Structure formats: C-alpha cells, structure tokens
Amino acid sequence: MATDRMPTIQLATLLRDAITRFNRRVRQTRPMGELTATQCSALTSLELAGQLTLGELAEVERVQPPTMTRIVAKLEERGLVQRQPHPTDGRQVILSATDAGRAILAQRGQARDEWLAQRLAELSPEERDTLRQAAEILQRIAQS
Amino acid sequence: MATDRMPTIQLATLLRDAITRFNRRVRQTRPMGELTATQCSALTSLELAGQLTLGELAEVERVQPPTMTRIVAKLEERGLVQRQPHPTDGRQVILSATDAGRAILAQRGQARDEWLAQRLAELSPEERDTLRQAAEILQRIAQS
C-alpha cells in the first residue's frame, strides 16, 4: 500500500476529518429518549469497572471532574446510576450502575447503534476487520 | 481474525466508544489560536471544492444550514473565507477560501495535528495502514 509514502501529518489530518464527519453522522441518527454518546460511554465504563469514584470515572473517560459531575447527574436523574458514600472518606462518592442502567446497556442494541450496525453489516468482512483493529488502535491513542 | 464471530452491533458499540474517547483526547490537545476541528474540516472541504454555496458546504459537512452559517461566520471573521454574491440567484452565497485560508491549511501541520501525528509516528506501518483504510471506510459511512 501507499501508506509508507503518506506523511503521518497528512494521515493525521485525513483521520481527524473522517472521524469528525463520522461522528456528526452518527449523532444525527440518535433516537430521541436514548442515551447520548457521552452518557453511554460513561455508563459502559462504570458497568465494566463495577464501582468507581467520580474522580476515577472522570479519569477513565478523559474528562474533567466538573464535566463528569454533570454527566452523572443526567444519568442519575434517569435512575441509571446510583451513588453511595465512601466508607472511609466523606469527600468521595462511589458510583455504580443500577439494574436499570445495566438493562439499558444490555438491550441498547435494540435501538441504539442500529443505524451504524446496519452500515457495518453492508461492509465486507475484511473492512469490518479493519475497523475493529482501528478501534483498538484509536482506543490506545486516546489513553496515551 | 475473530471478527466474523463479533456481531456487528457489538462492533458498532466498540467503534463508537473508541471514537468518542479518541475525539475528546484529540480535542484536548488543540493549541489555542488555531482552528477547531469543525472549522478545519469546513475550510478543507471548501478548498478542495473551490467554490460552494453555503447550502452545498453544509451538505458536504453533514451539518444543517444554520450551523454552517455560524461556522462560516467564524472563518470569515478571521479572513479565511470570503463570500461573493451568486451571479444569477440573489438568495445564494458563494463561498471560497481566501489566500490566508489556503495558507493556514498548507502550513497547519506546523502546529495543528502535531500531537496526533506524533502518536501515529509511534505506530507500526501496518497499524498506520489500518487507520488509513479505516479513515476511508468511515468517510464512506459518513456520506451514506
């Protein structure tokens, strides 16, 4: 492939523009009443980890604490997340997904991501594989 | 690979979460005084196309016209985009990049995308190739 001849700076621009437009497109298809991408990602992290303090969740999600405070407030309003006092440190708050939160995640394929899954299903297996690998790489970059 | 055994709905979720976090991470590194991802993408589309009406640019960027009005206003403030009246239709506006706009795009590798390019440079050639292909696929999905 011609990748070796493409400077990384050009790839960076290409990748970012593609992801910018992709994101907008995906956001347009969000069904009302469902979780936003941000909320969904936070809830997923929380379920995976079991219990996290607000600060820990903010760190995992690569977001500042005040931002996470607000995201959690939204999730709490809808009963998807619950808070408990920290056993030894009164400042901290322990967050976990509620049964309702886990239920939403479990069945979210029903409505959420349906559009994207449909697009993915139209790709060749090789293309899907490329995207799967790309997702891993992007995740790694995001954590760095 | 195991892709065949991964349902597309699961890949959809994986991909969207990865891209959500990736986007946040990239946005954090934006140097002040530079273009935002949105502005950058719009300006790039405009330069590639030469001339576009506001509505056309909105469509290319997958954004509603009012949103594009505002993006263009920002770019115009900074002298990166210019508008001309449409020769035959007084309602439409024709947009094009100015010399300053083209100059910014040409040299934007200097500051912009530097962080991402650095991360990309640390990857293996195969991984970069994967991302390049993924960018094409994502772009295609975004346009569908």
Next chain:
DNA sequence: CTTTGCTCATTAGCTAAGCTAATTAGTGTG
C-alpha cells in the same frame, strides 16, 4: 404584473458537552 408558493440564508433560542476558576466539605498532619 402581481400574487402565491418555494428556496436559501439567517436569526433566535434551545441543548449537550467540554473547559477553568472558585467554593464547600472533609481529611489528615504539624
């Protein structure tokens, strides 16, 4: 040649999602 209806852009006003700075409450140590 005027009215009527359509289209393009803009304005107005809303929401989500991020940030920093400042505040509050709680911990822990000298």
Next chain:
DNA sequence: CACACTAATTAGCTTAGCTAATGAGCAAAG
C-alpha cells in the same frame, strides 16, 4: 486545633449542534 490538601460541586464561559421562525429573492400562474 489550625492549616494545608483533596474531592466534589457550583458558577460561568465556549463550542457545536439542532429546530422553528423570518426575511429575501425567484419563478410560475393567473
């Protein structure tokens, strides 16, 4: 016990998107 540190929140700002309503211009039908 006072003082410094830390966790979360509040306050206020920015960006980026949306829809609905408005205004301006075009085009076609009477």
